[in-house]
Structure formats: structure tokens, C-alpha cells
Amino acid sequence: MNDVAKHQSGRKIIKVALVGQPNVGKSALINSIGNARLKVGNFSGVTVKKEVVRFVRGDYEFKITDLPGSYSLTDYTIEERVTKKYLDEDEYDLILNVVDSTNIERNLYLTTELLALNKKIVIALNMTDEAVNEGVHINEQQLSKILGARCVKTSALKKTGIDELIDAIIETYNSKLPDLHLQFSEPFEEEIANIVDFLQAKKFQCKISLKALAIKLLREDRQAYQRFHEEPIWIELLPIINKAYQHLYLHYGTKDLEDIFNDEKNAVAKGAVAETVVFEKDNRLSLTDKIDALLMHQVVGLPIFLFMMWGLFQLTFDIGSIPMDWIDAFFVALIDGTKNFLGHTELASVIADGAIAGVGAVVLFLPNIIILFFGIALLETTGYMSRVAFLLDGFFHKFGLHGKSFIPLVTGFGCSVPAYMASRTLKNDRDRLLTLFIIGFMSCGARLPIYVLFVGAFFAEHHAGNILFLIYISGALLGILAAKILKMTVFKGKDEPFVMEMPKYRLPSFKLIWHTVSGQALMYLKKAGTFILMASVLVWFASNYPKQPELEQAYQIKIEQAADDAQAKALSNELALSKLENSYLGMIGHASEPFFAPLGYDWRMAVALETGLAAKEVVVATLGVLYGLGDDITEQHTGLIEKIRENISLPAGISFIVFVMIYLPCLAASMVFMREAGGWKYLGYLFIFTTVTAWLLSFAAFHITRMLV
Amino acid sequence: MLNRSHDYQPMPGSECLITDLGNDPQVAQHLAQMGVLPGTRLRIVRLAPLGDTLEVAVEQGELLALRRDELDALACQYQVLPLSQVERWGPELYRVLSLAKGHTFRDRVDRHGIEPGSILQVLHPGQWPLRVEMEKNGESLILGHGEAVKILVERADG
Numbered sequence: 130m131n132d133v134a135k136h137q138s139g140r141k142i143i144k145v146a147l148v149g150q151p152n153v154g155k156s157a158l159i160n161s162i163g164n165a166r167l168k169v170g171n172f173s174g175v176t177v178k179k180e181v182v183r184f185v186r187g188d189y190e191f192k193i194t195d196l197p198g199s200y201s202l203t204d205y206t207i208e209e210r211v212t213k214k215y216l217d218e219d220e221y222d223l224i225l226n227v228v229d230s231t232n233i234e235r236n237l238y239l240t241t242e243l244l245a246l247n248k249k250i251v252i253a254l255n256m257t258d259e260a261v262n263e264g265v266h267i268n269e270q271q272l273s274k275i276l277g278a279r280c281v282k283t284s285a286l287k288k289t290g291i292d293e294l295i296d297a298i299i300e301t302y303n304s305k306l307p308d309l310h311l312q313f314s315e316p317f318e319e320e321i322a323n324i325v326d327f328l329q330a331k332k333f334q335c336k337i338s339l340k341a342l343a344i345k346l347l348r349e350d351r352q353a354y355q356r357f358h359e360e361p362i363w364i365e366l367l368p369i370i371n372k373a374y375q376h377l378y379l380h381y382g383t384k385d386l387e388d389i390f391n392d393e394k395n396a397v398a399k400g401a402v403a404e405t406v407v408f409e410k411d412n413r414l415s416l417t418d419k420i421d422a423l424l425m426h427q428v429v430g431l432p433i434f435l436f437m438m439w440g441l442f443q444l445t446f447d448i449g450s451i452p453m454d455w456i457d458a459f460f461v462a463l464i465d466g467t468k469n470f471l472g473h474t475e476l477a478s479v480i481a482d483g484a485i486a487g488v489g490a491v492v493l494f495l496p497n498i499i500i501l502f503f504g505i506a507l508l509e510t511t512g513y514m515s516r517v518a519f520l521l522d523g524f525f526h527k528f529g530l531h532g533k534s535f536i537p538l539v540t541g542f543g544c545s546v547p548a549y550m551a552s553r554t555l556k557n558d559r560d561r562l563l564t565l566f567i568i569g570f571m572s573c574g575a576r577l578p579i580y581v582l583f584v585g586a587f588f589a590e591h592h593a594g595n596i597l598f599l600i601y602i603s604g605a606l607l608g609i610l611a612a613k614i615l616k617m618t619v620f621k622g623k624d625e626p627f628v629m630e631m632p633k634y635r636l637p638s639f640k641l642i643w644h645t646v647s648g649q650a651l652m653y654l655k656k657a658g659t660f661i662l663m664a665s666v667l668v669w670f671a672s673n674y675p676k677q678p679e680l681e682q683a684y685q686i687k688i689e690q691a692a693d694d695a696q697a698k699a700l701s702n703e704l705a706l707s708k709l710e711n712s713y714l715g716m717i718g719h720a721s722e723p724f725f726a727p728l729g730y731d732w733r734m735a736v737a738l739e740t741g742l743a744a745k746e747v748v749v750a751t752l753g754v755l756y757g758l759g760d761d762i763t764e765q766h767t768g769l770i771e772k773i774r775e776n777i778s779l780p781a782g783i784s785f786i787v788f789v790m791i792y793l794p795c796l797a798a799s800m801v802f803m804r805e806a807g808g809w810k811y812l813g814y815l816f817i818f819t820t821v822t823a824w825l826l827s828f829a830a831f832h833i834t835r836m837l838v
Numbered sequence: 839m840l841n842r843s844h845d846y847q848p849m850p851g852s853e854c855l856i857t858d859l860g861n862d863p864q865v866a867q868h869l870a871q872m873g874v875l876p877g878t879r880l881r882i883v884r885l886a887p888l889g890d891t892l893e894v895a896v897e898q899g900e901l902l903a904l905r906r907d908e909l910d911a912l913a914c915q916y917q918v919l920p921l922s923q924v925e926r927w928g929p930e931l932y933r934v935l936s937l938a939k940g941h942t943f944r945d946r947v948d949r950h951g952i953e954p955g956s957i958l959q960v961l962h963p964g965q966w967p968l969r970v971e972m973e974k975n976g977e978s979l980i981l982g983h984g985e986a987v988k989i990l991v992e993r994a995d996g
């Protein structure tokens with residue numbers, strides 16, 4: 130035992146910063162090295178916040194920080210800022226730079242910038258499997274020499290080169306930081322040397338090497354400047370730097386230092402590629418070309434996408450409803466069994482009518498949720514997502530949205546929380562806020578149960594999939610319309626440039642899809658077992674208390690005196706109902722009834738909507754508890770869908786669906802919204818905006834449906 | 839600014855050489871990051887539904903989506919154009935590079951001996967329908983817009 134402890138304390142910790150351009154397989158690589166489950170997808174901007182993965186290999190403990198991908202170390206978008214800030218300010222032992230071997234020249238731009246930081250660095254030439262297929266041959270030894278950093282060929286997909294990569298990291302960690310190897314053009318090097326000479330003569334002390342510092346100064350790096358402003362040496366250094374700028378301006382014919390450094394970077398990358406990479410054949414994009422000719426077709430591209438979405442919702446309903454009947458039957462039996470076992474007691478009621486009814490109502494929709502998440506996972510991992518963003522960009526642009534907004538919006542069909550985070554990829558704050566405001570219109574997975582429940586209750590089975598599709602599409606259209614209105618009124622301003630990378634098509638591995646979908650399904654179940662369970666019990670208490678002994682006594686006498694069984698039954702139903710109406714929940718419901726009455730809701734629906742502010746799953750749980758209690762006494766036990774059909778009219782049902790489509794997302798999502806938007810006041814705006822819109826449209830839906838039927 | 843591509847709908851198949859990233863630093867920076875730099879050759883691959891968003895292929899074959907506004911902000915020399923847009927180059931000789939698919943179209947151009955490699959002259963650029971003369975045999979023919987779009991050409995002298 131002592132031995133183990135010693136061993137553990139003797140383990141060295143290696144802190145690794147994982148950096149690379151977007152969509153090169155950084156997260157996938159860490160998943161294969163450290164058996165992690167970071168989110169992986171085939172588009173740029175999957176990872177938007179840093180995430181740490183730890184694992185142990187031999188005598189070392191690795192602490193790898195997965196950073197959002199960025200094309201260069203600039204700070205335009207929030208995710209780029211995260212990466213730059215981490216590299217500048219955090220403590221780490223070395224940088225692991227992941228590079229897409231099939232697109233090596235462009236990837237080396239960033240590598241050049243990283244090398245200029247003069248930190249220990251290891252380069253993973255990832256996607257080796259694809260590079261081999263495409264006939265791209267990289268001489269990694271030669272490249273290592275030129276860049277002055279270990280390069281290792283890896284494939285996160287095929288899990289090759291992983292051990293070599295670990296070894297390279299450990300070796301680099303244990304060796305001294307080599308001198309900066311980077312060779313820029315002559316004039317640039319000259320100016321660097323000038324500054325370095327001056328600093329050396331002054332015996333200037335600095336954490337990074339003087340050459341790296343000189344490069345930073347020549348790039349007009351804000352931070353290097355800030356640090357220097359406080360140094361006494363600054364006054365003497367300034368003229369030297371200014372002279373250097375003048376030389377560079379003259380040589381390059383531009384006054385844009387960013388441009389100058391870009392040129393330098395590109396020259397380094399081009400040079401390295403020319404010396405170490407052989408491109409064998411040129412049939413690289415043939416498959417992608419063929420698929421795109423159809424899927425991205427100017428005319429049929431969008432209809433194909435809509436058709437696929439329609440298909441997805443058909444499946445969601447048709448396949449989803451098969452196990453649903455079993456699950457429903459199972460929970461009905463469980464409720465009956467519990468009551469038989471425990472008798473007609475309070476305890477039996479809180480377990481059966483509270484916990485089981487509430488949780489059961491949520492678990493019921495697990496199959497639907499799985500199918501929906503499966504569809505979204507396919508969209509995210511195949512490369513189709515960016516294509517649809519391309520197809521829709523024209524329309525989005527007309528409505529004041531950015532084509533890239535499509536990615537957070539689609540994510541919103543799964544869950545609003547990651548969707549709010551995903552909008553970090555948008556450069557412009559206005560575009561980002563606008564997108565944040567309309568993400569809620571994309572109905573999240575947690576609203577699906579409500580739709581399935583109501584659609585199942587009110588529409589014939591062969592229409593159900595269509596109605597479901599209609600709900601989602603009209604939600605999305607409403608969102609886009611809302612964007613237009615917001616853009617014209619609140620978020621006015623110039624359009625952001627739109628430049629987006631089209632990833633290659635990739636066949637997602639079964640494992641990747643399985644991980645994504647099972648992870649989400651488990652989360653749904655976990656939520657049902659914890660949060661929803663608690664909420665259901667709370668709802669049960671609030672609907673059973675305060676107790677009303679006089680009322681019960683009065684009814685008891687009446688029931689005993691009843692002429693026949695039918696009358697007794699009617700009386701006891703009446704009792705149950707009036708008990709419910711006088712409970713805490715009933716009081717809340719009745720208090721908010723004036724607000725909801727014009728929309729056609731009874732107080733129970735009003736309460737369900739209110740509890741839905743905590744989480745959308747709670748809406749069905751509340752309905753399950755409330756409509757379950759209502760006919761507690763009757764002997765026949767029916768499923769939840771039946772109960773909805775019996776208790777709610779069609780116009781009210783439709784109006785309810787419309788309200789659910791639009792009103793405020795759940796508590797967790799609202800908090801993330803607030804953080805991403807930057808303040809309470811935005812949440813206030815969102816609340817007013819969504820509530821007013823939801824009320825007006827539900828009102829319209831209720832009255833129009835009533836006129837029609 | 840007159841030589842900007844503003845009045846022209848970019849067409850799939852056109853190729854251009856970027857000479858300058860233009861004077862919007864934001865666009866320039868954005869494009870430079872993606873590997874679009876002065877000296878880069880872009881090929882327009884396809885248009886999105888409303889025609890304002892394009893997919894282009896950069897030299898090494900990476901695909902980018904960008905808007906016409908971004909393309910218009912760049913200074914570029916077109917090196918391959920559809921025959922329908924050659925007036926941007928003025929009256930000269932053009933070499934046919936490729937022909938789009940389509941039965942009736944192929945039949946017609948075959949009949950006149952137009953194939954990749956043939957040299958053509960446009961008699962009155964900008965006037966529709968287009969009057970084209972084959973350099974080989976001096977035969978001339980008239981092409982509608984729908985046909986001219988399908989013939990990609992480069993300048994024969996350059």
C-alpha cells in the first residue's frame with residue numbers, strides 16, 4: 130500500500146495545451162488517447178470552451194486542455210479569445226499542435242504562430258488515414274527538422290501513432306526548450322536581430338526568449354506592448370521598434386502589420402510544404418463532388434433537406450410510438466401494483482401518483498428522443514450540417530441572420546444549452562445576440578414529449594408525423610421571422626462577412642454515433658430519475674395539501690346516502706376534483722387562470738406551463754400527476770394520452786402546443802442564455818419577448834381552431 | 839472600381855486569380871486565415887439557392903463558402919469564364935476549356951466542331967444573341983445565353 134502511494138506521489142504531471150485549427154480532430158484525438166468522451170463533430174466550432182481531460186500513462190499523469198479550434202491566434206470570436214488567452218496566460222508544459230495532414234499548408238500558418246511563442250511543442254499530423262488515401266505523403270522527419278519540433282503521424286479514427294505521440298510528448302517534456310527554429314524572410318529576421326541585440330545589450334530579463342519577444346513586438350501584440358509600457362527600457366526601445374516598422378512598411382509596401390506577418394507565416398508554411406510533402410494524385414474531391422452535385426444542388430438541395438427532416442419526424446413518431454405503448458402499459462401496471470401493495474394510503478399515493486406518474490410520463494418519450502438525437506448526430510458528424518448552412522445562407526441573410534447561425538439553431542433542436550454555447554462561433558456580437566434570442570424558437574428535445582403527447586391525443590396516427598414536422602418547421606420559420614423583426618428594430622447594423630469552411634464528407638463510425646446518442650439518452654433518463662422525480666413529488670404535495678377534512682366529511686356522508694353506485698361514483702369524482710382545486714397548486718392555477726383563460730386553458734394546463742419553466746419535461750410530468758389524480762377513484766386506468774384526450778378540447782390543445790413552442794426555455798437554458806448574452810436585462814427582454822409572442826399566437830390559434838371545428 | 843465583378847453573376851466553373859484582398863481588413867483577415875491570399879486561384883464550384891452565396895475551391899482543393907459581397911471586395915483577375923461573360927476581357931480569341939453536359943447542347947456544339955481546345959472569336963461582345971466565329975474554318979454560329987453559359991473559355995493569347 131505504501132508502495133502505491135509513493136508511486137502516485139512520484140508521478141509527474143504534464144500539462145498539455147491542445148491547439149489546432151478547427152475540425153482537424155483535436156477532440157477526437159484526445160478521445161482516443163485518454164478514453165475521453167469529448168464532443169466530436171464534422172464541422173468547424175464543435176468545441177467552444179476549454180475542457181480538461183486527465184489520464185495516466187506509466188509514470189506520468191497527463192492533463193490535457195482541449196481548446197476551441199482557431200485559424201490563427203487572433204481574438205475576434207469568443208472561442209478564439211479562449212484559446213489565445215489560455216496560451217498567453219495559463220500555465221502549461223507544452224503545446225500539442227494538431228494538424229490536418231490533408232490540408233497541411235494552411236494548418237502550418239497556425240503552427241508558425243505557435244512556434245513563434247517559443248514554447249515546447251509537439252505536432253500531431255492527424256488524419257493520416259485520409260492523407261494516405263488522397264495520396265498526400267509527408268516526410269515527418271524532415272518536417273521535424275525544419276520546424277524544430279517533433280512531428281508524429283496520427284489517426285484518431287484508426288488509433289495509429291497514439292503511443293508514438295505520447296512518447297514524443299514525454300521526451301519533449303523532459304528535454305530542454307530548443308532555440309527558436311523559425312526562419313522568416315531576410316528583412317524580418319534583420320529587424321528581429323536588431324531588437325534582440327538591443328535587449329541583450331541591456332541585459333533584459335524575460336520569461337520567453339528574446340527572439341519570441343521581438344516577434345511579438347513586431348506583430349504589434351497588444352500584450353507585449355502593455356508589459357513593456359511599464360518597463361524603463363521602453364523609452365529607448367520605442368525608436369528602434371518604430372524604425373523597424375518603417376523598414377518593414379517600405380519593404381512590403383503596406384502599413385498593415387497583420388498583413389506583413391501573414392505573408393511571413395505563409396512563406397514559412399509554403400517553404401516547409403515544398404520541402405516535405407508530395408502530392409501524388411489529384412482525385413481528392415471526387416466523392417465529395419458527386420454527393421454535393423445532388424445534396425447542394427441549387428434547386429433540389431433544399432427540398433432534399435426538408436424531405437430528410439420530414440422523414441426524421443415521421444420516424445420519430447412512427448418508430449417511437451411502438452415501444453411507447455409498452456412503456457405506458459408498464460407504468461400503468463406499476464402504479465396499480467404499488468397501490469395494491471401499499472393499500473389506499475398517503476404513502477402509496479405519493480409514490481404512485483406523484484413519483485411514478487411523473488417520472489413515467491417523461492420516460493415514456495425516451496424512444497422519440499433517441500430517434501431525434503440520432504438524426505441530429507448524423508447531421509453533425511457527416512459534414513452535411515455546413516452544407517445546409519450554405520444552402521440556407523441566402524434566405525438567412527435576407528432575414529438578417531448569418532449563415533453560420535444555422536449551426537447553433539440546429540443544435541437548438543436537441544437542447545438549447547449547447548445551442549447557446551455554439552453561437553460563440555459568430556464573430557459579431559450583434560449577430561450573436563440575435564441568434565441567442567431566436568434559438569428558443571427551435572423546439573428542443575425536451576419539448577418533444579409535449580408535442581408527441583398532444584399530437585398523439587388529437588390527431589390520427591398517419592398524420593402525426595406530419596403534424597410533428599409542421600410544428601418544428603413553423604417554429605423555425607417563426608424564429609426566422611422574429612429575427613427579421615429584431616434585426617429591423619433592435620439589432621440594426623452592417624452585415625458580417627461570411628466565410629465558412631466546407632468539411633469533407635465523413636462516414637461517422639458506429640461508435641461515435643453510439644457515444645453521442647447514448648450519452649444524451651442517459652442524460653435524459655438521469656434527469657427523469659432525479660430532477661423530474663423531485664419535481665413530481667413536489668407537484669404531488671402541492672396538489673394534495675392543504676388537507677380539507679370538512680369537505681371530505683361532507684362528501685363522505687353524501688356518498689353513503691347515495692341512491693345507487695353511479696351516483697356514488699359521480700360524487701367521489703366531484704370530491705377528488707374539488708380537493709384538487711382547493712390545494713396549493715389549485716390556488717396557484719386559479720390565480721393565473723385569468724391570464725391563461727383567453728387561450729382556452731383550464732387551471733391544470735396553466736400550472737403545467739408554469740412548472741415547465743423549471744424544465745420542459747416537467748410539463749408532461751405535471752399533466753401526468755394532475756390528470757391522474759382527477760380520476761383517482763374510478764376503476765378504469767387509462768394511459769396519459771387517453772386522459773389528455775378526455776380532458777382537453779382540440780382548440781385548447783393546439784393553443785397549448787403553440788404556447789409551448791414559443792415561451793421561455795427552461796431554467797438551465799435561461800441561465801446559460803443570460804451568461805452568453807451578458808446580463809440579467811437580456812433575460813428580462815427574452816422573457817417579455819417570448820411571453821408576449823406566445824400569448825398572442827396561442828390566442829389566435831385557439832380562436833381560429835374554434836371557428837374551424 | 840469599375841473592373842469589379844459587380845454586374846456579373848459569378849458562374850460555376852469561372853476561375854480567378856486573387857491579386858489583392860481588397861480594403862476591408864475584416865474580410866481580408868478572414869480570407870487570409872482560410873488560405874485565400876494574393877496569388878491564390880479560386881474556382882467557383884456552385885451557387886446557393888438565391889445565388890448570393892457561392893462555394894469556391896481554393897488551390898489545394900479545400901472548399902469554402904462565401905458570399906458575393908466578399909468575392910466582390912477582392913481584386914481578382916478572371917482567367918476562366920463562361921463564354922457569356924467574356925466581354926469583361928474584350929474582343930479577343932478564346933480557347934474552349936470545357937463544355938457542360940446536356941444532350942441537345944452537346945449535339946449542337948458537336949455539329950459545329952466546338953470542343954475543348956477549339957479557338958473562338960466573339961464578334962460583338964455584349965450583344966445578344968452572341969455571334970461566334972470558329973477560328974479553324976471561319977464558320978460562324980449564334981449562341982443563346984443558356985448555351986454560352988455552358989462553354990468555359992480562357993484567353994487564347996495569355
Ligand SMILES: Nc1nc2c(ncn2[C@@H]2O[C@H](COP(=O)(O)OP(=O)(O)OP(=O)(O)O)[C@@H](O)[C@H]2O)c(=O)[nH]1
Nearest residue numbers: 152153154155156157170174175176198256284285
Ligand atoms: N478519417 C479521420 N477522421 C478524423 C480523424 N480525426 C478526427 N476525425 C474526424 O474529423 C472530424 C472533426 O473532429 P473533432 O475532433 O470534432 O475536431 P476538432 O479539431 O476538435 O474540431 P473543433 O472542436 O471544431 O475545433 C470528426 O468528424 C472526426 O470524426 C482521423 O484521424 N481520421
Ligand SMILES: [Mg+2]
Nearest residue numbers: 155156175176
Ligand atoms: Mg473539438
